[in-house]
Amino acid sequence: MMSQTVPVVETRGLVKRYGDQLAVAGVDLVVGPGEIYGLVGPNGAGKTTMMKILATLLSQTAGDAYVTGIPVDADPIEVRRRIGYMPDFYGVYDDLRVWEYLDFFARCYGVAANRRPPMIRELLEIVGLTDKRDAYVEALSRGMRQRLCLAHTLVHDPALLILDEPASGLDPRARVEMREILRELRAMGKTILVSSHILPELGEMCTGVAIIDHGRVLRSGSIGEIERSLRATALLRIDLLGDEVSVAAARTWLGTDSRIADVLEGTTHGDGAVRIEASFDGTPDAQADLLRAMVAAGHRVVGFSQATSDLEEIFLKVTAQPTEEVPV
């Protein structure tokens, strides 16, 4: 918020061990004020464990975790006043009305009585549940419950929101709504730590992302940075005309270029062209030069493109690297 010096979330070598299973294996994370920071990883990657540690519901095995500079394991009560936590799985008190539900949590956080009614009104407006004020929580749809739970994290005006898979189980429309709300909250100056197992979902709104698997941060930074670091080696798709001999010649020719790491086996297309794929380490400029040189060398190129790697692919690429056994 005002200060830029103390990160809202900071972890140093955070480790959590369940028996002999390592859920979080030494994570260093820094989230500055006003950021929306995404934790992305497959199920079982350690996201929820990390969030629970920050929400003071678990204690770490080793390492340090701070929320606005306060160690979470030493002063949990003080940390709780500064965070709003939304677990991945949670229930609601379905025998309460919507306003009673928020009123209850506001009381839990010690919000003064005269501030509660106007605050509840504002919160309901933000999450778009104003017309459900007197409805029983039981009668809300899943998306509405999710938004109600999000509203409950805001009753005490915390500096940090920890949202564990806030969009899981929602239909596309509700996802978009949830995203809009998060944007709005960010505009209010909240720092948000949000997790998802779907990178594209977070990509557009996060200022920073950490891709996590097996309790480790594999990549971190802004989406752009991660993308760039992965795209440094672009996958080129080159379609060639000609018989086996000329294709083999083209592959050898490509193999002599130092910027090309490996050339994959050609596959025959329907229209007679053979597609070969090559990882290429270079800028788009260099790609253009490569194409010109290739044509000049007499290879009959009919297609030359870079495989578009969307966020989904980035995610798969990154998480596929260390080991294959990804628990689902």
Added chain:
Amino acid sequence: MTATGATMGGTRRSAAREFGSSVVTIMVKELRSRMRGRRAFIVLTVYLAILALITYGVYVVIEPNARNIAGGFGGFGGQANASALIGQSIFTLLSIFQLILICFIAPAFTSGQISLEREKQTLDLLISTPMRPGAIVIGKLAAALAFVVLMIVAAIPITAIVLMYGGASVDDIVRQQLVLLATALMLGAIGLFFSALLKRTQAATVLTYITVLGLTLGTAMLFIFWTVVISQDENGFGVQPVERAPEQLMYVNPMVGMLDVVANTEPGGFGGINQMLAQLRGDAPDLGGGVECVGDVCRPIDQFGNPVDAVIETGSGYWWPRVAISSVIVAAILTLAATRLVVPAGMRWAFRRRRRPARPVAAGFAASDPALEGAPVIQKLREGPEAER
């Protein structure tokens, strides 16, 4: 420390007030959902209807014979004694039935309180608030007991009918109420403890009722068995003087507490209860004997009707206060245990340990902290969207 840290950790009084307001918060929420709709109303009505029916039933059964019984025994003052006998009968059966009903109801209200939150996955939301675990547990216990207390107190007018007949006094009703309340507290705490200990409500409920059964029937049976065993010699003959099992066993038995209350109503207690209790206490020398009472002073007699040396005092019950106090102590211990169990397993020690030095906090954070009360939420929320537009 930060600004918030200073205000909250400051005085002990503000911490106590915060604790109190957390308890009230939980109570209000629990009562809101518990008292809503018809359920609470129906439970209370059925409860009172059962008690009223018992009262009427006892009257119908006792009334025609009361004069005979009373007249035949005392020989004089038949009218007054008959009335007292009716009153005493009603009081005795009403008290015992009420206790039995409370034994069923009090644990039912608490044995799901924590485990249901676990099952419905609402507990994490609750314990991630800054409320002390103790406040959560006490609030839940208080909310459950509030309704049980309402039931107990609502039955006073029915019990008060005995004042019309005589045989039991206001003192007796007060004692009865104290035993009922202490019992409700203990059984409620037992339910809450198992609810906090076990993941499943079903398991918690079963274990709670087994424990209640153990406290009421189990302790009595154990006591008798123990006494019988230790007062035999190796050939199976009774030894004199009779040795008894430690009577502390009975202090957690709400039944004994209530029997003690009803046994000590004027005059001389009701039916065989007094004698039974005298046996338990060990001040009746022989099973075959009876008790001959003159006023408050009772003299045990042996089977041949001859007075026995020991003179026992039955004017004031002396077991029910022990039972009531033990119940409160047990309740306190279990509530404390439940508090420890509510805290997530890995965090239990964190609440005991004192603060570790925080990382240097920039002044900016302290200033912009959401203060405990009156976080500038509204203002900020208003500013937010506008600033965006």
